[in-house]
Amino acid sequence: EAGVAQSPRYKIIEKRQSVAFWCNPISGHATLYWYQQILGQGPKLLIQFQNNGVVDDSQLPKDRFSAERLKGVDSTLKIQPAKLEDSAVYLCASSLGLEQFFGPGTRLTVL
Amino acid sequence: EDQVTQSPEALRLQEGESSSLNCSYTVSGLRGLFWYRQDPGKGPEFLFTLYSAGEEKEKERLKATLTKKESFLHITAPKPEDSATYLCAVQENSGYALNFGKGTSLLVTP
Numbered sequence: 001e002a003g004v005a006q007s008p009r010y011k012i013i014e015k016r017q018s019v020a021f022w023c024n025p026i027s028g029h030a031t032l033y034w035y036q037q038i039l040g041q042g043p044k045l046l047i048q049f050q051n052n053g054v055v056d057d058s059q060l061p062k063d064r065f066s067a068e069r070l071k072g073v074d075s076t077l078k079i080q081p082a083k084l085e086d087s088a089v090y091l092c093a094s095s096l097g098l099e100q101f102f103g104p105g106t107r108l109t110v111l
Numbered sequence: 112e113d114q115v116t117q118s119p120e121a122l123r124l125q126e127g128e129s130s131s132l133n134c135s136y137t138v139s140g141l142r143g144l145f146w147y148r149q150d151p152g153k154g155p156e157f158l159f160t161l162y163s164a165g166e167e168k169e170k171e172r173l174k175a176t177l178t179k180k181e182s183f184l185h186i187t188a189p190k191p192e193d194s195a196t197y198l199c200a201v202q203e204n205s206g207y208a209l210n211f212g213k214g215t216s217l218l219v220t221p
Contacts, residue, residue, distance in 0.1 A: 004154070031207065042115075042198055042211025043155065056208055091154050098143050098202065100209060102154035 002026065004103030006092050012109045018080035021106045025073065025094030031055075032069055033100060034077050035091040043091055049075060082110045114138060117199050117212035124189055124219050132184040132215045134199030144182050145209060146175050147198040155198055189219045 005024040013019050025032050030051050035043035046065065048056040051072040060067070064083070069075040079086055087110045093100040116135045124130055136144065143162050147155035159168045161177040168175050172193065174185040184197055196216045200209035 033208075035209075040213065042200070042213050043209070044211070045208040048208060056206060093154075095207075098207070099145070099157055099160055101157060102147075104152075104154050107152075 004092055004094055004101055006103040006106055008106055010107050013082055015084055015110050016081040019082055019108060020076055020078045021090050023075045023092030023103060026101055029094035029096050031095045032075050033093040034067055035093065037089045037091055084110050086110050114210050115199055115201055115212035117215050119215060121216045126190055126219055126221050127188045129187045132197055134182040134212055135180060136201045138201050138203050140204035142202040142204045144177055145200045146184055149196045149198055191219045191221055194219045
């Protein structure tokens with residue numbers, strides 16, 4: 001069974017630029033999550049989707065972050081404009097039950 | 112105040128030297144406690160889910176246990192390939208988000 005796919009794996013941008021990350025969950029998983037993991041910390045939830053709908057986006061900085069999940073499958077997370085403190089690994093996870101399965105992440109460096 | 116606290120932050124073991132990692136948590140209602148392993152440059156890999164106090168689960172050299180306030184990940188006779196960061200996360204009854212601790216970085220030397 002294929003795991004969660006993410007791209008790109010690495011991205012380097014200047015502050016104030018925009019960036020987008022893509023995630024393809026495990027086939028059949030209705031729930032999709034985006035987490036932010038800063039170096040030395042555990043992942044922190046940004047947004048949770050159930051099919052097409054947003055379940056929890058309480059910790060998403062909505063002035064600069066946006067996410068969508070079209071057709072209940074793939075998802076895109078966007079940052080515009082990026083700040084230095086957005087440097088982190090962005091992890092996508094999906095679940096069918098309670099257990100969440102993570103992709104390899106996208107490492108973002110903001111200069 | 113952190114909901115999930117892991118200790119120690121880092122642990123160095125000799126191959127074959129058994130030890131335990133601790134995860135203390137404070138939640139109003141626990142849906143589940145999860146253990147993940149994370150290798151450098153990779154996403155967290157699911158290990159165990161524990162649902163209620165007294166529950167235990169095992170996988171190879173790893174055994175996870177749960178009480179009402181903490182969980183332990185026991186590593187028996189570790190090998191160098193067990194070197195990784197071990198993350199603990201809790202899921203409350205009010206939602207499905209995982210609230211992670213900062214992890215324990217384990218290094219097993221030959």
